Amino acid sequence: GENVEQHPSTLSVQEGDSAVIKCTYSDSASNYFPWYKQELGKRPQLIIDIRSNVGEKKDQRIAVTLNKTAKHFSLHITETQPEDSAVYFCAAYGSNYKLTFGKGTLLTVNP
Amino acid sequence: DAGITQSPRYKITETGRQVTLMCHQTWSHSYMFWYRQDLGHGLRLIYYSAAADITDKGEVPDGYVVSRSKTENFPLTLESATRSQTSVYFCASSDGQVGYQPQHFGDGTRLSIL
Numbered sequence: 001g002e003n004v005e006q007h008p009s010t011l012s013v014q015e016g017d018s019a020v021i022k023c024t025y026s027d028s029a030s031n032y033f034p035w036y037k038q039e040l041g042k043r044p045q046l047i048i049d050i051r052s053n054v055g056e057k058k059d060q061r062i063a064v065t066l067n068k069t070a071k072h073f074s075l076h077i078t079e080t081q082p083e084d085s086a087v088y089f090c091a092a093y094g095s096n097y098k099l100t101f102g103k104g105t106l107l108t109v110n111p
Numbered sequence: 112d113a114g115i116t117q118s119p120r121y122k123i124t125e126t127g128r129q130v131t132l133m134c135h136q137t138w139s140h141s142y143m144f145w146y147r148q149d150l151g152h153g154l155r156l157i158y159y160s161a162a163a164d165i166t167d168k169g170e171v172p173d174g175y176v177v178s179r180s181k182t183e184n185f186p187l188t189l190e191s192a193t194r195s196q197t198s199v200y201f202c203a204s205s206d207g208q209v210g211y212q213p214q215h216f217g218d219g220t221r222l223s224i225l
Contacts, residue, residue, distance in 0.1 A: 044216045
């Protein structure tokens with residue numbers, strides 16, 4: 001089945017800096033890659049997603065890039081703010097018709 | 112977002128007891144999912160349903176039972192709870208097959224088994 005590796009597990013940045021979280025997947029048939037943000041004690045919320053026919057997608061300060069050849073995708077957050085502090089999860093939808101999640105990255109933005 | 116609701120939000124029970132977690136969605140989404148979230152493991156799929164009366168196993172189905180007699184409800188039952196099932200459980204739904212429509216999560220149920 002699909003295997004999704006996410007790095008780093010923790011990330012600390014200064015307010016205003018950029019943050020990058022990387023994920024790799026194993027199933028070359030995977031075609032949908034969402035990113036979720038989860039604040040402490042809250043539900044995971046979809047923040048951006050990308051499909052395999054697109055290399056990059058942006059939404060204000062958030063962007064996701066996808067490299068199908070290397071089977072990795074990344075989340076980029078620019079001009080980070082304290083409210084960006086949360087756990088971020090990547091996921092991949094593969095040939096098993098299920099979403100497989102990475103183990104999460106705890107992002108801390110220091111004021 | 113009141114589209115998908117889970118109950119109870121918190122539950123404490125003892126090993127060997129049966130416990131049912133409820134999930135209700137008002138969007139008429141065809142797909143529904145149950146995940147458990149544990150530190151160091153992320154979100155793992157327990158069971159999912161593509162429509163009423165259609166369910167299938169996910170990554171960690173052992174010890175759990177689901178049913179879906181109505182589109183809007185997808186209860187998860189632990190028939191004989193064990194301490195290893197202490198976790199946060201999330202229900203999710205999507206309007207169509209994942210890969211084409213995103214999943215939306217409920218607020219979760221924090222379950223402790225003593």
